Amino acid sequence: MTEKKCLLEYDLAELKQLITDIGEKGYRAGQIYKELHLGQEFANMTALSKALRERLESEFIAQPVRIIKSLKSVDGTEKFLFALCDGNVIEGVLMKYKYGYTLCVSTQVGCRMGCAFCASGLNGLVRNLTPSEILGEVICANKYLEGGLGEKRKIINIVMMGSGEPLDNYDNVIKFLKLVSAPDGINVSPRNISLSTSGIVPKMYDLAQENVHVNLTVSLHSPFDDARQKIMPVAKAYSIKQILDACANYFDKTGRRYIFEYVLIKGDTDTPKHAEALIKLLKGRPCHVNLIRLNEVKEKDLKTVTDKEAYRFLGLLEKGGLSATLRRRMGVDIDGACGQLRQRYLEENQ
Numbered sequence: 001m002t003e004k005k006c007l008l009e010y011d012l013a014e015l016k017q018l019i020t021d022i023g024e025k026g027y028r029a030g031q032i033y034k035e036l037h038l039g040q041e042f043a044n045m046t047a048l049s050k051a052l053r054e055r056l057e058s059e060f061i062a063q064p065v066r067i068i069k070s071l072k073s074v075d076g077t078e079k080f081l082f083a084l085c086d087g088n089v090i091e092g093v094l095m096k097y098k099y100g101y102t103l104c105v106s107t108q109v110g111c112r113m114g115c116a117f118c119a120s121g122l123n124g125l126v127r128n129l130t131p132s133e134i135l136g137e138v139i140c141a142n143k144y145l146e147g148g149l150g151e152k153r154k155i156i157n158i159v160m161m162g163s164g165e166p167l168d169n170y171d172n173v174i175k176f177l178k179l180v181s182a183p184d185g186i187n188v189s190p191r192n193i194s195l196s197t198s199g200i201v202p203k204m205y206d207l208a209q210e211n212v213h214v215n216l217t218v219s220l221h222s223p224f225d226d227a228r229q230k231i232m233p234v235a236k237a238y239s240i241k242q243i244l245d246a247c248a249n250y251f252d253k254t255g256r257r258y259i260f261e262y263v264l265i266k267g268d269t270d271t272p273k274h275a276e277a278l279i280k281l282l283k284g285r286p287c288h289v290n291l292i293r294l295n296e297v298k299e300k301d302l303k304t305v306t307d308k309e310a311y312r313f314l315g316l317l318e319k320g321g322l323s324a325t326l327r328r329r330m331g332v333d334i335d336g337a338c339g340q341l342r343q344r345y346l347e348e349n350q
């Protein structure tokens with residue numbers, strides 16, 4: 001990482017302190033904060049004196065993330081490759097819905113959880129993203145859409161479903177949540193933010209204690225512990241029972257219904273036996289099941305299901321009394337699965 005600190009890491013009170021400490025008037029902090037969250041570099045903050053701009057430039061980074069590539073799918077989904085100051089790249093996906101845009105952000109460069117179907121974990125974990133880098137992804141995309149702050153923002157929802165395991169980068173993710181929901185910035189409410197985890201149980205309990213109540217999503221992918229362990233190494237550390245208890249605690253503490261993601265892999269997770277076991281496991285719980293058709297990753301030997309098979313599985317869950325949906329296929333033509341675009345970029349640029 002570069003030596004300079006990123007100013008986006010400061011909340012407004014911290015920034016005021018910093019600005020007065022360097023001998024400037026406190027109200028400047030508000031101006032700088034606003035410009036930073038709009039995605040501006042110091043050089044463009046023309047309301048500031050040239051001397052102050054140069055001073056900030058020499059000591060701090062304004063924007064830690066920039067878009068180096070964007071790919072638009074025929075279905076309107078757009079995928080970004082973001083560059084970080086140290087040369088690492090991460091990816092984000094923008095999805096357009098009737099009510100606005102949802103941005104899927106990465107929380108780590110790579111991932112160390114090693115799930116069998118996922119491209120993000122192919123080369124392990126490179127490093128954690130800082131709070132300002134995760135925020136930087138949102139700021140970049142919002143600027144790209146010509147969005148402003150608060151009510152004028154274009155990003156309405158955020159999902160932490162890009163590369164990385166958010167609960168493996170816990171402190172930075174919590175700080176990010178505070179920054180992105182701060183009233184003077186982009187101000188996305190925690191109600192409109194989903195955190196997806198592979199099921200790191202102790203951190204799920206920690207999350208329930210925080211005062212940012214995000215939507216909790218857990219990647220379940222199998223109702224059987226032994227089969228789950230084969231596709232998700234983290235399952236060796238935490239059983240499905242432990243995950244369900246942690247979800248129940250999250251509901252008790254926050255009143256928020258939780259979501260299970262369930263990836264349909266042909267032969268491995270999509271049989272009637274799986275549906276039956278899922279129903280038994282989840283029926284009566286305040287939860288929702290989100291089925292995802294596997295996005296095939298060329299490095300992995302797993303096959304996806306046909307639409308017909310996916311709808312059949314969905315039908316079984318619904319018949320069994322579960323609340324369930326099949327996720328819309330998005331951006332399949334642009335390496336839609338998490339980590340695929342970055343993987344291809346790494347291959348091409350090695």
Ligand code: SAH
Pocket residue numbers: 117118119160161162163164165166196197198218219261263292293294295296297337338
């Ligand atoms: N690490 C977190 C969040 C990032 S992954 C987690 O695992 O939950 C976001 C979601 O994408 C997870 O549910 C993950 O299982 C799913 N996913 C990963 N690779 C996929 C693929 N090739 N096809 C479909 N879904 C995939």
Ligand code: SF4
Pocket residue numbers: 111112113114115118119120121162163164165198338
């Ligand atoms: Fe990591 Fe999530 Fe991919 Fe598993 S699915 S390797 S936890 S990013």
